[in-house]
Each structure stands twice: as structure tokens, then as C-alpha cells.
Amino acid sequence: MSTQRNILITGGAGFIGSHVVRRFVTKYPQHRIINLDALTYAGNLENLRDIEQAPNYVFVKADICDAEAVPKVFKDYAIDGVIHLAAESHVDRSITDPLAFVRTNVFGTVTLLNAAKEAWNTVMEGKRFYHVSTDEVYGSLHDESLFLETTPYDPQSPYSASKAASDHFVRAYGNTYKLPFVLSNCSNNYGSHHFPEKLIPLMINNIRNNKPLPVYGKGENVRDWLWVEDHAAAIDTIFHGGVNGETYNIGGHNEWKNIDLVHLLCAIMDRKLGRTAGESAKLITYVTDRAGHDLRYAIDATKIERELGWRPSITFEVGLERTVDWYLANSEWLDHVTSGAYRSYYEAQYGR
Numbered sequence: 001m002s003t004q005r006n007i008l009i010t011g012g013a014g015f016i017g018s019h020v021v022r023r024f025v026t027k028y029p030q031h032r033i034i035n036l037d038a039l040t041y042a043g044n045l046e047n048l049r050d051i052e053q054a055p056n057y058v059f060v061k062a063d064i065c066d067a068e069a070v071p072k073v074f075k076d077y078a079i080d081g082v083i084h085l086a087a088e089s090h091v092d093r094s095i096t097d098p099l100a101f102v103r104t105n106v107f108g109t110v111t112l113l114n115a116a117k118e119a120w121n122t123v124m125e126g127k128r129f130y131h132v133s134t135d136e137v138y139g140s141l142h143d144e145s146l147f148l149e150t151t152p153y154d155p156q157s158p159y160s161a162s163k164a165a166s167d168h169f170v171r172a173y174g175n176t177y178k179l180p181f182v183l184s185n186c187s188n189n190y191g192s193h194h195f196p197e198k199l200i201p202l203m204i205n206n207i208r209n210n211k212p213l214p215v216y217g218k219g220e221n222v223r224d225w226l227w228v229e230d231h232a233a234a235i236d237t238i239f240h241g242g243v244n245g246e247t248y249n250i251g252g253h254n255e256w257k258n259i260d261l262v263h264l265l266c267a268i269m270d271r272k273l274g275r276t277a278g279e280s281a282k283l284i285t286y287v288t289d290r291a292g293h294d295l296r297y298a299i300d301a302t303k304i305e306r307e308l309g310w311r312p313s314i315t316f317e318v319g320l321e322r323t324v325d326w327y328l329a330n331s332e333w334l335d336h337v338t339s340g341a342y343r344s345y346y347e348a349q350y351g352r
Ligand code: NAD
Pocket: 010, 011, 012, 013, 014, 015, 016, 017, 036, 037, 038, 039, 040, 041, 042, 043, 044, 062, 063, 064, 065, 084, 085, 086, 087, 088, 089, 090, 104, 108, 132, 133, 134, 135, 163, 185, 186, 187, 188, 189, 190, 195
């Protein structure tokens, strides 16, 4: 698709969104990229400093729930493609404030769908609504199986329930109004610009500050980790080459028990910080488990690999080294995002 397009990316100031925006702005100078973000606690324009002056980039501060602002963006910028990432994304926050997740993830997604439906009403041809979702909608695995695109939905947390509801609405708009959509469900991402409420950046930040490393329960829960730039590449592949109405699972074939991952991070950080081997691991502290904690997620990514030719580009070992290097080289970024509101969140969640 080399013709000029006006692509609306929602949530582009967040973790994954900023990688998607950067990739599209730099790789597709013929496209105009409109980043719509409400700049919640998780949104940070510092994530996009390097591309904010690009001639094909526009930032609009707006809430996806705003039924006046969102249609106006479709009209002002003649939007013909959407990549929807804006969401409340942290499971622990969904346990303390589920309605915030219903508002943004369900109400916000439907507001965006309505705007697309109205704007594209007469000509749906060539339009595309890409909904970025999560593997958590499939629930929790308790055996050796993997999540397939056909696995029945079984969300277990308020976060995953809200994402599942948004997925259902996207498919319902495809069926009812013939809205051209694609959808993907991805496993856990890691990499630069990841807000340190999530496991990997939280552990890196605490190791560097010699703070306790809070491992929930026994640390036996399993996650399937994918480098965020590989997720951005998969989104690019699906946006440009995916088939309308299809769903693609994205994952790294990279399952880790939390406790093993935290030990690996400690070992990498010991080496990088010149500490004695084993020093950082002494900070590991087992804390009360997350309520309703999903045991295991693991993705079967055969479909996107076979049909669209996407594959993860780097190993976990390389990706984690790069990630740790980024946080150590960007301690200012970590200091900025962990000041202010982060402190009160941290105290409420971990009690210190
Ligand atoms: P994030 O929390 O880092 O970023 C979310 C972004 O959305 C922020 O910039 C925030 O300001 C913006 N936002 C939140 N509410 C908004 C609203 N009402 N209106 C406009 N903007 C709003 O999230 P992330 O980890 O980058 O996740 C992005 C998307 O990818 C989400 O839809 C998430 O469900 C999905 N996903 C995440 C992962 C992961 O491992 N992080 C894995 C699979 C899928």
C-alpha cells in the first residue's frame, strides 16, 4: 500500500503505541500519522521526542470517549485507517477501579467505532479499523495447550473482560455495519518506554534503586514475552497485509515463570551495575498474590507466521539486554515517570 493514507493511531503516547507511531512515521513518509491520546498517567509525549517534528506526524490530545472530538478528528484529517491501541492496560489497576476500564476500553472503543462507521458510511472500500487486543481474553491456561485464534473467550480479570467486550463490539460492527476490521491478540510485551508499574520495568527500576522486588504469590505464573518492536512490526504487517474480518494471534514462543525471569533480570543487572553475582536477587520479596491471578498465557502464532510471514526478529536474551541498557541509559525517563502520581500508586499497591 504505497498510496497516501491518513492513519489515526490511538494511544500513541503509551508504551506500544509510541513504538507503532515511530515505526509508521519513519517507515511511511507518504502516510500522515495522527496520534490521538488523552495523555493519562500512562501517556507520555517524551516517548516521541525524536519524531515529533516529522512533517507527516500530528498529535491530537483527546479522549476516545469524547463523542464530539473523535468524529471531528475523522473529518479534519480525512481518516481512512485506524490502529486502536488506547486503553487502560494494567490488570492491578482494573482490580481496584473496574469502571475506569469499562469507560475507556468499552465505551471508548464503541465511540471510536461509531466515528469510523459515520465517517466511512458511504465508502467502506479501502478503509480499515485495526483493533489491538490481548491474549488475556482467552483466560488462564492450566495445561500444556496454547491460545489459538479459535480458543473461546474466557476473560478472568476486569481488564481482560473489558478488552474481550471491546473485541466483541469490533466484530459486531464488522457483521452489522460491514465495517472493515482486523484484530490481533498479543502476548506480554517488553522493551523501552514501558511504564514501571508492569513487571519488567518495575523490577529494573527497583533493582537499580536497591528496593524490594515484589513477586506475587510463589512466582510460578507464566507469561509469553515478546519484544515490543516485534509487536509493532506485526501490527504493521497485519495493517498492510491482513485480511478483513480476520484475527491474528501474536506471540514470542517465549514462556517464562515470573520467578525465573526476575532471577535472570537480577543477573543481567548485577553484571551491568558491577555488583557481585547474586546481590540483586537478595532483594526478591514474595508478596500477596494478585486477586484471581491468571496462571499461564502462551500464544500459538502459527497463523500470522504462515499467512503473513511475520516472525519475532530477536531472541529474549538479546531483547532483555537491549531493554536493560535502555533503562540504564535513560534513568532520567524513569525518574520523570516515577515521580508524582506514581509514588501514591506504588504505596497503595505495595504498601511502601
Ligand atoms: P499503555 O497503558 O502503556 O498506554 C495506553 C495509552 O492510551 C496511553 O498513552 C494513554 O494515555 C492512552 N489512553 C488511555 N485512556 C485513553 C482515553 N480514554 N483516550 C485516549 N487515550 C487514552 O498501554 P500499552 O501497554 O502500550 O498497551 C496498548 C494496547 O495494547 C492496549 O490496548 C493493550 O490492551 C494492548 N496490549 C498490551 C500488551 C502489553 O503487554 N502491554 C499486550 C497485548 C496487548
